Every structure is written in structure tokens, then in C-alpha cells.
Amino acid sequence: MMKIGLSVIVLMISWVSFSQSADEIVSKYLETTGGVENWKKVKSQKVAASVNAQGMKIPVEFWSFADGRTYSAFTLQGKTMVQQVFDGEKGYEMNFMTQKMEEIDAESVENLKRNKGDFPSPFIDYKEKGYTVEKLEDATVEGVDCFKIKFTAGKKLSEGKEVDDVTYYYFDKENFVPIVVETTIKMGPMAGKTSQTVMSDYDEVDGLYFPFSIQEKLKEGEGMGQTITFDKIELNVEADKSMFDFSEFEKK
């Protein structure tokens, strides 16, 4: 608590200085949300969440690990199913027609591999990873004055082409937490449109701050999008071995 109080004072002082570099904003974000050293202690994360869709509460579960493994599952009509699982090298996802796991396409797996070092936050040691931050013109989102940061996390593949892996972060000037994240959709019929992730309900877990409500929507036009509410976040949890056992899926 003491730590957070201090960081808030730091951030209050910072209001006086108008020009903030991108690097300072990122540092303040990490500091305000718990401190880099504490973030670095996180080796895994399990999120129990729920999505409200078409009058149904759909429980979902996301696991992610420092070594790049990820696992997600959901429960629909009482049935729990793995949605996607990636062990750092290989990945599978559910085909909803057959309810069988199928191997993720090579390009997506390659992109997952490239994101391996981004847990728990891609901002930690971003320079060492060769990532860059750039401060763009300040912007107002959600009615709030924000710093807008262009974050380039190296390159990713898009339809066979190497492209910059760019995400735009809007940090609330008052408290340095990101409240909106944007990316340009690269593939499919929505290519070129901007997808927006709106974050709120920040709360503390073991001294670190996480958004507990995440709304995904298109930036342009109407529609409320889809909100995921986090019910519980657990840090440094152990995975069950069976979660990453692909032998069942490999049986054709």
C-alpha cells in the first residue's frame, strides 16, 4: 500500500511537467501498477473470467506463462472446452463444427512464438527486446485526456509478409494506466479497420494492478462490442501437465 501511495505522489508531481517522454510514461505505468521488480516475479497467470453473450454467461479461463505457453478454455451449455492451447512451439485450437482440436496455422504459431517474451507485460525490458515506444499527439479517449504511445513489438507475419507489430496505447494522464489499446486489423474482411480494447475496473492482485473488465470492439462505428469480466486472477500458479499434452489431438 505504501508503495502505491508513493508512486501516486510521484505521478502527481509529474502533472506539473507537461512533456513526458514515451519511456517515462511506460516507466510510470509499470511503477504505478506495482513496480517492474514485482512484475518480473510473475511467472504465470490464471484468469477466470466470464463473457455475457446473447443472454448467456459464458465462463472462460486464460492461462499464460513466462515461457510463452498459453491455454484458454470456455464453458458453454455446461460443457467445458479448450479453445486454444500453445506450448511454446506448437498450438491447437477447437474446431467448433467437429469439436476436435486442430493444429493452428503456421503463421499464427510463428506470431505466438514471437510474443513469447512478452509475459506478463510486453513493456518490461522492452528496449532489451528491441521493441520501441514513440509518443504521438495526445488524444482524448473515453472522455479522458491521454498520452498516446505507439508501441512496436518487433515484426510479425501478416499473410506471409513481415510487418511491424504495432499497438497503440492510451495512458490516462491522471494515473498512467492504459485505458484503451488499439491495433489495426491486418487480415480478413475487417482488414484496415481498428480494433479497440477498452480497459477498466482495475484492481489489485498481490500488489499488482490489473484491469478486470475488458471490452473489445471496433473503433469505427456503432456497437457495444464484447465485454469480458475477470472474476479472479491468480499469479504464479502451476499448470496441470495434461493441459499441454497434445497426444490426444495428434491422433487423426
Added chain:
Amino acid sequence: MKKLLGILGICSLTIASAQDFLSNLSTQELFGSIQARHIGPALMSGRVSDIEGHPTDRNIIYIGTAGGGVWKSEDGGVLFSSIFDKHCQSIGTVKVDPNDPDRVVWVGTGETWTRNSTSVGDGIYKSTDGGANWKKMGLEKSERISNIVINPDNSDEIYVSVLGALWGDSEERGVYKSTDGGQTWEKIFYVNATTGCSDLIVDPNDFKTMYASFWEFRRTAWSFSSGGTNSALYKTTDGGKTWNKIHNGFPEGKLGRIGVGLAPSNSKIIYAVVESEKDEDKGLYRSDDGGANWKHLNNDFALTVRPFYFSRIVVDPKDPEVITKAGLFGAISKDGGKTFKQMGSMHADIHDIWFDIEDPTRTYVATDGGLYRSLNKFVTLERIENLPISQFYHVSMDNQEPYKIYGGLQDNGSWVGPSASPGGIEARNWESVGAGDGFRVFPHPTNPNIVYSEMQGAENVWRYDLKTQQLKVIKPYPEDIDQKLRFNWNAALSTSIHYPDRLYLGSQYLHVSDDMGETWRVISPDLTTNDPAKQNQENSGGLSKDNSGAENHCTIFTIAESPIDRQLLWVGTDDGNIQVSKDAGKTWTDVTPNFSGKLAPKNTWVYHIEADKFNKGTAWAVLDGHTNNDDKPYLIKTTDFGKTWELKVDSTVVGFTRSFEQDNKNPDILFLGTEFGLYVSVNGGDSWGKFENNMPSVAIHYMEMHPQKHDLVMGTHGRGVIIIDDLTPIRNLKEIEAKGNAFSEALTFLPTPTYHMNEKNNFGNTSTETQFVGANPSDNAKIIYFLKKRHTFGKMTMEIKDDQGNLITRMGPGKKKGLNIVEWNYSMNAPKIAKGKTFDFGGFVAPRVKAGKYTVVIKKGKKEYTSHVEVAYPKQSVFTASDRQLQYETVTAMYNMIEDLAYLVYQIDYHLELAKPFESHKKYKKSVLPMVEKLNELKETLVITSGDNYVGAAEPRLREKMSDLFGTIAGYPGRPGKNQLKNLRGLETAHSDAYESYRKILLKEVTRFIDFTSKEFPDKVFDPKKTKEEFLEDK
């Protein structure tokens, strides 16, 4: 956590005094969730001014448009996205940096095809992320940028050709150079204040060699002039230090616009199209020695037509003898310019051409009617169908449900289309109601079958009966055969608020018809300045005569009837007059001297007059000075019938002004349309803010608020029709503000009307993935509230409850600072479905609630806020109350039955789970297995336990049969079919049979199992079975 919030709370800004609370909000806070809705259409699209490809990726194509911004395709032109919404929408040129083509893109704003209706630019922009974000890099006063050249070895070295101001002198013209990536610019080549650089091309083999054409040109509201002694073609071979005229072989005398093209495959071959004094030496010139000598090849129509509008030559990248020329139809030569052939069929007026970098048979053409793509080098062309860049001059609406929108477009006729349509507003929903250039279109106020439309200069004014398809020309003729009626290009046509069959039309006089255009009478003298110096259009055009009617001047441009007093008429003219009549046109008072030369320069075009909706003596006039080279915004207001006027814009408003609208209910809520977007005032024009919620910075030529729906409908000149649906929340905010102190709470609910469910059902639209489909308005119920601060920390939830306090559904609340609108689709939670192997699709149906009053509960931190939302059935419905009652009872019974079944299956699974640990016990077969077998046997009849969700599906079981019928009945708001009810009886029987079977298993096999466990494992404690309430708790 508390500490953090506490400190932040202390630091939050204190709220300004109650009276000006709303005026102090940003427009983003004020409008919050209210977003603009784009309905296009794209079927006629609009003018594309420039095409630019990527130097190594053939699939990346950018287009610059005349008024609709910049669009990017990453798939060779199948789909385009708008990437320049926040900035000026009039584009001169787009250029990709060859050194970093995936990232760096430049846009020079300001169209260079200088027709009367062209917009203006506001500088040069750069993106370093492929178009996602843009930064203005100066040249703010350039108005029109014709080209950008980037050193292929050094991104910091850039040359920009500035054509410059169209409507007046300007020193910001010529060639500019930057050596620091656009941070600073040096004007390296300038001719004079009337002559700009219309084209700049570079030798791909030698970056220091460039060709620049200069054009002496000027437009006024009443004339156009192309050509002079300063027009010339220059060449530099030292990177712009020295420039030499290269006219050896060019015509003598004055020159006009010169277009230049270079053969990329042989950069010594240069083509130029030259506008000159004599018809015989106009047209195409060719040089085979880098411009040292020129030979005249061709003066065909295609090479000489309207140089101000068409002057681009593009040479095939692989074949120097293949040249294309923009023009009325576009032309191609395959013999080095000796002969030309017209391109294939497409919309007229071609402005630019692009050859695919790898395969020059794949080509793109920019026209007044959008972008075309050809796979056989211009022989046949297909139009890109997702570019809603249509250029409306005007819009009007009717009172149908859904209401229809009428409007005319630049070079694209007149149209009527719906504001909503099943599955979205498609191309096929629009109907053509006028030819030529389209302008003002009106429905008859009481007869929805009658539409009035017009073409340029009121050459035709039509009355069209949509039902009988009878089309009559109804334009007025002069009373004296020698008299000339002067109609503006965009002639002032209007229907009346007070007389359904009345029409007004403005020439220099005000014409009135009271029989739908059959007879006309003149009810005014000449209301213009009638300045003879401004009526010499026959000689307009300069070196190429151009008397299209576009320069007609000294005409009436806007007509306004007072909604309060039918005798009160206002007229505004293009030459700056405002005249008012209080006796229906018997006498007129010229009130021009009361504002002209005081609040705005003399003769500033009166673009729009709006008679106030609340006070008889009050009127608002929007003046547009851009044709006098004046880009300032003017909104002036009188409250005494024009005796005195005051200016009602502040420094926030950017761009010259064209349109205005006052809210239907609150006189202080105002909308002002400028060349660069929409501005809003909530204090009667004392201060303004820019509305940017999905609203591009586009020129708004006309706007009107729908009288019943309270939607603001905007006719934009480049992005089609844009609607802001239902502005009542803004009025409500004003009412709350007027009460004083009302925003003291962190959250304030706004009143909402009763929402009527839309019970229409349909099979959606017919458009394909590559066609633009306009968005529909939402017909959901809305929960509207104002948050004083953005909710970022701690929990915030929203629930809907019925009058008994039962949970109906949960929703994600909006958390913005400012206005939040959360939509509810009238559905309750779906029933909890029995667990099976596959999904039960009928079980995904969430039934609609009954009409009634529902409670909204928002929990924010520890505080709880409640409000109500009232929902009703449609006002006009084919269903009776007893139909609805039966449907509701049936759905409720089935809902409960489905959940009963879910609970039954849960219980079966519970017992089966209990049995599992005993599988190897010696008494398993005797004491446990019978239960397992019986339960599985029963379960098999209840839910699917095999197969998949597609063609491997198993035969439906009771669960699937139940929910299939449930979905069918819940999906239709009326009386369930007799066969459906019969089917339900069967399901009910099966359902009670299932429970009976389960009861029997409980009594026999389960009891035996319990006996077995209590005897063998007396200390064993089993997980308790959930009660039904517990089971249903979390759904």
C-alpha cells in the same frame, strides 16, 4: 486501493458552475456514446483525384479523393478502408516513400482538379505507420498540393509541388524542398502569386532531374480563367537549384495547364499535354531527348478536353509507347501517342490512372464515379463497390417509417434511399430520381410518391411520381422571351412548410408554384446585386472556353420560410444579399447593409439561411467566403428581422461554413457544418466544439434534423450521408443543467422514453462482402447516464431486474467520462441447458421480455444507482393481447421445462459421478452397475452423447426437440401455431415420463447404491447434490 482512489479523487478537477457545466465539457464528453452513422451510399461513389501504389507490394493501393479523404487497400483494391478521417478530406496527392514503403506515406491535401465545387486543402501530412496516424508537416496555406517527390536514397529529401490557391493570389506556390524529412521547407522555385506548380515528376534514373509545369489560373464565383504568359514547363538537372524552360517545339503565345508524363522504362521519353491559344497546336507533345525538343503528335478531343479538370498522362511502366490520358472518357495510345482509343465503359470524367507494378494489364482508373479496376488494360472495367465517397450537395427527408433521405450529388444524379433497411442499407435500396449533376431533391410533404429534383442550373426541374413512374419537367420559363433567368449551378429549390403543393425556386427572382410546378409566378424583384461584371459566363474558361453553367452568378442560393409565420420569407444570394419579406413576397427589405462589410466582407456568398424555430424575428445565416479567397467561418444571427446582426462563431470553428441546423426543441443547441466537419454549440452559439465521434472532417453541404426522430442528417460532399441518431440525450442534459446542481452525483441517469420493440424479422441483405452496406440505427432500448469521471478503478456492473426484483440479465456498463448509452436488446437470460456432447442451438435463444417497466441497477464501487427502463410492444402490431399472452405463457412453460431437464441431467450426471470410484469394487456389478446402466439409458433419451455440431450430428434427443420448439416459439411474438402446441404436448409427456423414470431409478437402483455405500463405506462423505436453485444460480 482505497488510498489510491482517495488521492486521485482529491486531485480530480472541480466542476465549473452549474449553468455553464455543459459548455465547459469537451464534445467527446458531451456526446459520449453517441456516434455518427454512415449510410453511404457507395453505388454511385464519388470523385477520386489520385491513385498511388506501393513500389514493391502490388496489393497495396492508396487513393486520394476529392472530398472523401484517403483510402487504403491491402488486397489489390478488393476492399478499401478510410485512413484519413481526422484530417482535411480534399486530397491532391498521395505518395509512398520508396525507402520505407510499408511505413512512410505522405499526403498533400487540396484537390488539383479545379472545378467550381472543389474543396481546399490545409497542408501536407506524413504517416510513419502505413496510414494509421498522421502528423501535419506544414505548408498550411498551400491549398492544393499537386505532387510529392522523395529521394529514393534519402527519405529526408523531399520536393513538393504546390499548385496553390484557386480563388485568389497566394505566395505559397511553386516547388518546395525539405532536407529534414518535412520539418522545414524551403521554397526553391516560385513564379508569381497567380501561377502555381501543377505537376512535378522526377527521372527515376536520376533523382536530380525533374520536370515541373507551372499554370497560371484563377477562379471566381462567376468566372474561370486558365492560361497566361507565366504558364510553362521547366526542367532541372541539379536537384532544383536551377530551372530552365523547355519549350523547344511548344506552341507560341499564352499557355494553359500542362500535364507531364515520363516513360519509366525509358526516362528520355517525355510526354506533355499542352493547353494553348490555338486549337491546332493544343494537345499531346512528345520528346525523346528528355525535353530538349518536342514534337506535336495529336490534338484529338481526348487530349484537349477541359485541361483544368483532366491533365494527367500516365505511361505504361514497361512499355514507353503505351500512354494513357485522363479525360472525359479516358484514352489509351499504343503507338507512342500517334493515335488514341477510348477506354472501356465506365463513369465519365477520368482523373488518374494506375498500372500494376508487376502486370501492367491490371490497371486502376479514378473517375467522378469512384475507382475502377481492369484486368485487361482498360477494355472492361469493374467498379469498386465499397467506396462511400459520394458528394452530396443537399439532403431532405420524409416522414415515412423508416424515413427516406433525398439528395443530389456531384456528377451523379439525384437519389432517394431509406434511413434503415433489413440487414443494412444496401446499394439496391437506393432509387434514382434525377439525372445530370444532382442538387436539391425534396419529397412532396404529404404525398410520399412525389419527388422533386433538378439538374445543374435548373436546366431541368423534375416532378417524379415514384408509383406511376411519370416524369414531368416543371421548370419555370421567363415571362418575356428575351429575358434571361439566372439560376445557380446548385439552384435554390424548396418545398414549403405550410403549403403541401407549394414549390419555391430561386433565379434572380423568387418563383412560386402552388400546384406542384404546373404554374409559376414571380414574387420578387431581382433580389441580387445584378452586377453585369459578374454575368459574362459565355467568355469564361480562359484558353479553353468553359461555359458549363458552373459559374452562373448573381442568383438566389437559399430560401427560408419561417416555421412560425407563413408570410415571413428569407432569401440569400450568392453575391451576398439577404432580403426579407414579411408579406409573403409582396414587399422585400434588403437587410444586406446591416451585416455586409461589417461582420463579413461585402458580397460574401449567403450559403444558407435558417429561420429560427422559436422566435419569429430571429434568423441565422451562414456565409461562405471561400470563392473570395476568404476561409473564415461566418454564422450570423438577427433577432429583429435583419435590422441588426451578430457573429456567432468562436475561434474553435475551423473552415468556411456551409450549413446550419437548430435543434427542434432546444433553441440553444446548434449545429454548424464547415468545410472541415461538424461543430456543435449548446449555448446558442457562444462557444463551439468539434464533433468527432466517427465523424470525419468532411465538408457538410447541408444538414437537417428529422422532425420526429430527432436525428441530424448530413449531406456531406465526400462521405455520403452521415446521420447522428436521436439527439434527445443532449436536450435532456440541457434540462438537467437548467435545474442547477444536478450533476453533483458521480452518476446521473438521463430520462428515457418508452422503447418500442422492433418485432420485424427478415432474412437480411443480399450484398456481397465487397459491397458497402450502410449501418442501421439501433432499435434497442437504451440506458443513458452521465458519468462525472471515467470509471477506471474498482468494480462496476449493470443488471436489469423485473418488478419483482428478479434478475433479467446482466450487461457491461459504459464507463466513459461523460455521456454513456448502454443498449439492451429486450432479451432476458437464455435458459440453462442440459449438458450434452454437442451444442443445442435452440438453447442459445434468449427470449424477449414482456412489455413493462424494468429496473436498472448499476453498482459502482460501494454505491448503487437505480433507474428504470420502460419497454412496450410496437405501436403498430399484427398481434393481439391474447396472442401475446399465449406466446408468453408457452415460452415461460418451455423455459422452465428446459431448465427442469437441465437439472434432471445434472442429477443423473451427479449420480454417475458418484459411482465412478467404485468401478473396481467387487460388488460393483451387483450394487452399482444397475444404477449406472439405468441412468445412462435414461440420459441417452434426454441429451446427445455422441457426434458433432455439423454433419456428424447425432439424432436429436429430448433436449434438442424441446429447445428447437422453444426457439421457434420464442422467436415469433404472436400466437404459437396449433401444430407447435400439439408438439409441445408430446414434449411435456416425454418430459414427465423422464422424471417418472428417474423417480423409479431413484427408488430402486439409486437406493440400492446408497445402501451399498453406507454399508461398505459408512464414513464416506459425498459432495452434496445442488438444489435446483443452486444449480440455476449462475447462468
